Amino acid sequence: xxxxxxxxxxxxxGRCEEAIEFYRAAVGAEVLMKMxxxxxxxxxxxxxxxxxxxxxxxxxxxxxxxxxxxRCQGExxxxxxxxxxxxxxxxxxxxxxxxxxEGGEVVMPAGKTFWSPRFGMLxxxxxxxxxxxxxx
Numbered sequence: 001x002x003x004x005x006x007x008x009x010x011x012x013x014g015r016c017e018e019a020i021e022f023y024r025a026a027v028g029a030e031v032l033m034k035m036x037x038x039x040x041x042x043x044x045x046x047x048x049x050x051x052x053x054x055x056x057x058x059x060x061x062x063x064x065x066x067x068x069x070x071r072c073q074g075e076x077x078x079x080x081x082x083x084x085x086x087x088x089x090x091x092x093x094x095x096x097x098x099x100x101x102e103g104g105e106v107v108m109p110a111g112k113t114f115w116s117p118r119f120g121m122l123x124x125x126x127x128x129x130x131x132x133x134x135x136x
Contacts, residue, residue, distance in 0.1 A: 007063075007065055009066040010066070012068070012070065012076050013071070013076040014052065014069050015076065015126060018126075019126050023060070026096065026124075027085065027100065031056060032058060032064065034053060034055075037054045038051065049069070053069045056068065076126060077127065078128045082128075083129065083130050083131070085131070085133070086133055087133070087135060089134060093119070093120065094118070100130050101124070102125070103124070104125045107123060108120055115136075116134050119133040120132050
């Protein structure tokens with residue numbers, strides 16, 4: 001029987017390549033698959049979109065997510081959710097938190113909370129919300 005699971009799909013509206021490289025450096029994301037619009041067998045790809053990312057799959061730890069440039073229609077919007085990233089210890093939380101927040105905005109600095117020895121919230125340079133914590 002096939003497993004059921006949720007995988008986020010993020011649309012970066014023209015900045016997907018930049019986002020992929022950022023997440024590779026910041027959290028060690030591994031690119032499992034990347035397809036450009038020009039690689040599609042469907043006709044009618046706009047010349048300005050040929051090299052944009054139609055679909056990518058990335059892995060962080062044991063989780064995967066998908067990314068795309070989408071329709072490249074302006075600023076990406078990632079409202080109403082955050083990605084929760086659980087890491088093995090406080091030192092790793094601090095390292096990843098600093099990397100993800102570069103060019104972004106710290107919402108809650110990483111620190112001790114009543115539920116975790118290290119937890120912080122941020123919005124990265126692409127507008128994606130992150131909650132970074134020590135795995136419980």
